[in-house]
Amino acid sequence: MSGGEFSLPVRVYIEDTDAGGIVYYVNYLKFMERARTEFLRELGSGWDKLLPAGLMFVVRDASLTWHAPARLDDLLAVTVLPHRAAGATLALAQAVRRGGETLVSGEITIACVDGATLRPRRIPRDMLATLRAVITGE
DSSP: OBTTBEEEEEEOOGGGBOTTSBBOTTHHHHHHHHHHHHHHHHTTOSHHHHGGGTEEEEEEEEEEEEOSOOBTTOEEEEEEEEEEEETTEEEEEEEEEETTEEEEEEEEEEEEEETTTOOBOOOOHHHHHHHHHHHHTO
16 A cells, blocks of 8 residues: 555456446445455455454445546556544545546545444444554555
């Protein structure tokens, strides 16, 4: 991760597109979900750590802007840049880029919840410390 930004390469397959070969709008959310999952895994906070602790992350808020379409066989970079971690929530800027062009940008807030009750739970201290270090660049 350079400057706290994580990037996941994603290839556009036929299953991601509509009949015209353009990525269907909801699939950008799937690409972003994959990038968030890999970002957390790289920090040592993947599902293998969360689920046994009875925790999970769920999307609380999502705000996206579509700037240009991705097409069949494009190689995309899906980025994650955390900028706020407190209590039970983590706010992230996410983007989908093709080369230097931003195709989709947005803000996603995820919440840590109890896996059984789906009630908010504080992000574990060690995870929170790691996230804050990434945010501050330490």
